[in-house]
Amino acid sequence: xxxxxxTGADGFIGSxxxxxxxxxxxxxxxxxxxxSFNSWGWLDRCDADVKGKFEVFAGDIRxxxxxxxxxxxxxxxxxxxxLIAIPYSYHSPATYIDTNITGTLNVVQAARDxxxxxxxxxxxxEVYGTAQFVPITExxxxxxxxxxxxxxIGADQLAMSFYRSFGTPVSIVRxxxxxxxxxxxxxxxxxxxxxxxxxQRKIKLGAVHPTRDFNYVSDxxxxxxAALNSxxxxxxxxxxxxxxxxxxxxTASTIAEVMGVEIEVISDEQRLRPEKSEVERLWAANDKxxxxxxxxxxxxxxxxxxxxxxxxxxWFNDTSNLSAYKADIYNL
Numbered sequence: 412x413x414x415x416x417x418t419g420a421d422g423f424i425g426s427x428x429x430x431x432x433x434x435x436x437x438x439x440x441x442x443x444x445x446x447s448f449n450s451w452g453w454l455d456r457c458d459a460d461v462k463g464k465f466e467v468f469a470g471d472i473r474x475x476x477x478x479x480x481x482x483x484x485x486x487x488x489x490x491x492x493x494l495i496a497i498p499y500s501y502h503s504p505a506t507y508i509d510t511n512i513t514g515t516l517n518v519v520q521a522a523r524d525x526x527x528x529x530x531x532x533x534x535x536x537e538v539y540g541t542a543q544f545v546p547i548t549e550x551x552x553x554x555x556x557x558x559x560x561x562x563x564i565g566a567d568q569l570a571m572s573f574y575r576s577f578g579t580p581v582s583i584v585r586x587x588x589x590x591x592x593x594x595x596x597x598x599x600x601x602x603x604x605x606x607x608x609x610x611q612r613k614i615k616l617g618a619v620h621p622t623r624d625f626n627y628v629s630d631x632x633x634x635x636x637a638a639l640n641s642x643x644x645x646x647x648x649x650x651x652x653x654x655x656x657x658x659x660x661x662t663a664s665t666i667a668e669v670m671g672v673e674i675e676v677i678s679d680e681q682r683l684r685p686e687k688s689e690v691e692r693l694w695a696a697n698d699k700x701x702x703x704x705x706x707x708x709x710x711x712x713x714x715x716x717x718x719x720x721x722x723x724x725x726w727f728n729d730t731s732n733l734s735a736y737k738a739d740i741y742n743l
Contacts, residue, residue: 415639416482418442418472418518419491419533421452423594424586428489428632429454430461435636439465442472442481442492453593472514479521487529489635490518493566496597497537497559497684499743504558511562512569519573519581527580529645531638532570534585535563536624536652536693545656546696549585549648556688567648574646582644584635587652587695591628591719592726596742599659600625600720603666604727607674609738614674617682619660624652624695627710627719637704644703652695653711665713669720681741 415432419425420441433439443451451467470477472492482488494500494510515532522530539547540554555561573579590600599616606614634651638644657665660676667674683689700706710719727733 413486414438414440414484416440416442416485416488417491418488419493421450421454422491423453424589424628424631425491426453426457426593427591427628428491428635429465430458431632431636433461433464440468440481440485441465442468442470444492445469445471472517473509475517475520478517479525482518482521482525482527485527487531487639488518488522488527489531489639490515491533493533493563495535495559496743497557498597500557500559500562501685502743507558507562508565512565515566515570519570519579523573523577523579529639530570530579530581531635532567532581532583534567534583534648535560536585536587536695537690538564538567538585539693541690542692542694545692545694546654547650547694548696549650549699556690557684571648580645582638582646583648584638585648585650586631586634587624587626587650587693589626589628589631591723592732594628596736600662600666600723601727601736602742603663604670604724605733605736605738607667607670607672608727608733612672612674613677614663615677615679615682615741616659616663617679617684618689619663619676620658620691621689622656622658622692622694623662624654624656624693625662625716625719626651626653626708627715627722630708630710634700634704634706637700637706641704647699647703649700649703650695650697651700651706652697653708653715654695654697655712655716656692656694657713657716665717666720666724669717669724679741
């Protein structure tokens with residue numbers, strides 16, 4: 412059993428990862444964002460079999476002293492804490508630099524000083540921008556098409572610079588579009604499901620022609636764990652993607668099919684990205700993850716997407732979950 416710190420443990424992927432690692436027998440310290448409500452985010456609703464079986468550290472990833480304190484006594488760190496909403500990055504880009512870049516610096520600097528055995532740093536497929544070739548390998552050029560993606564490119568490069576400069580054992584995991592229970596309404600799949608679940612049939616969306624490579628959250632979590640357990644992941648950037656591309660419009664139709672309804676998609680101008688900022692195409696190559704980590708998606712292809720959507724819809728259809736979302740507004 413090893414002592415692990417998970418930053419961003421209160422979030423969508425982080426809460427699922429926390430549960431999975433507790434179940435695997437690890438001693439987990441969950442780093443959550445301090446707030447006056449003493450909320451642990453989604454960990455407040457964690458599954459009964461892990462409730463009370465992990466330690467919570469409330470702090471702020473932007474604070475180097477708190478980050479260092481949280482990391483003391485830990486063997487490895489899985490760094491997921493980040494600001495991720497693209498529309499909000501147009502509104503407040505400076506917060507993305509502070510959280511995503513400075514926050515990552517705090518993690519890798521403390522890891523270097525404390526002799527941490529491994530740092531798993533979380534990237535994003537958005538760093539690639541619109542695909543210049545498909546499927547997208549880890550050698551694809553990086554293109555910051557939003558302040559969010561630019562901040563993540565900076566964070567990735569900073570994390571890897573510590574591996575190259577100081578031998579800090581950094582691995583970069585680059586998930587493509589993760590979806591599933593607990594995802595925020597700023598993402599397209601929950602946006603569609605929530606509108607339908609609340610009785611709407613004219614579904615407001617932004618651009619529907621871009622394609623994405625969607626990954627069910629348990630696949631993404633398994634990728635993180637595989638990277639944690641693999642010595643070959645150190646010093647590497649590794650895509651976690653399903654190697655399957657589907658348009659936003661086709662995704663909406665698939666969700667409607669799963670939910671047994673007919674819908675009409677309405678273009679909502681406030682949901683459109685600026686033209687040059689829209690990432691038109693994402694489609695992951697996952698050969699490297701298969702080779703180095705022994706990882707492949709269990710929810711791959713259209714059949715896997717439908718299975719993942721069924722599980723996601725079932726979660727959102729639970730009124731205790733659906734009521735946590737504001738369906739009548741656009742979530743940045």
